[in-house]
Structures are given as C-alpha cells and as structure tokens.
Amino acid sequence: MKIAVLYQAHELKGLVRIDCRAAADGTYYMFDFDLKPNLTGAAQPHRMNQDCLTMISAEAQCWTYFDLLRAMPDNRWQL
Structure with a gap:
C-alpha cells in the first residue's frame, strides 16, 4: 500500500x-x-546478446536502438 x-x-x-x-x-x-520495461540496449561488451524486451520488439519493426530513442518523444504522455 x-x-x-x-x-x-x-x-x-x-x-x-x-x-x-x-x-x-x-x-x-x-x-x-x-x-x-527497461530500455537497456546491448551496448556493453559483456551484454552484446542481452537486449531488453522493448528493444527486441523494436528490432522486430527493423528499428535500431537509436531509432527507438528518437521515436520516444513523439509517443510521450500528453499532459
């Protein structure tokens, strides 16, 4: 609570x-x-094969990690 x-x-x-x-x-x-879900990209040498679920979904749309980051402001919550 x-x-x-x-x-x-x-x-x-x-x-x-x-x-x-x-x-x-x-x-x-x-x-x-x-x-x-976190937005960790596989950018560290010991995690090159460990994308987060968000990135796996983005890759299914042929997006790179940077494509995903650039798209985020256009999809933000409107206050």
Missing part, C-alpha cells in the same frame, strides 16, 4: 520499478524509479 502512495504522489504513468529499502523501524526510503 505504501508503494501505491509513492506512485500517486509522484504522478507516475506507466510501469516503473520503485527501488526502496526498509529501515529497521519499518520506514521505507525510496531512492529510484526505473522505467519498466
């Missing part, structure tokens, strides 16, 4: 992973919101 409050308080839209830690007294401390 506390996570839902964070989500609403920050007016998040879409899927995110909220990174947080609980203190000994049970208080949660949030330190990061990560877009999910």
Whole structure:
C-alpha cells in the first residue's frame, strides 16, 4: 500500500520499478524509479546478446536502438 502512495504522489504513468529499502523501524526510503520495461540496449561488451524486451520488439519493426530513442518523444504522455 505504501508503494501505491509513492506512485500517486509522484504522478507516475506507466510501469516503473520503485527501488526502496526498509529501515529497521519499518520506514521505507525510496531512492529510484526505473522505467519498466527497461530500455537497456546491448551496448556493453559483456551484454552484446542481452537486449531488453522493448528493444527486441523494436528490432522486430527493423528499428535500431537509436531509432527507438528518437521515436520516444513523439509517443510521450500528453499532459
């Protein structure tokens, strides 16, 4: 339930992973919101064969990682 409050308080839209830690007294401390599905491209030498699901879908449309990044602003949430 506390996570839902964070989500609403920050007016998040879409899927995110909220990174947080609980203190000994049970208080949660949030330190990061990560877009999910993540947008990691296979750019690091040890991850050249490890694209994220978003990139796998983009490749099915013959998009490169940079095509995907360029298309994102045109598909943003309108406020």
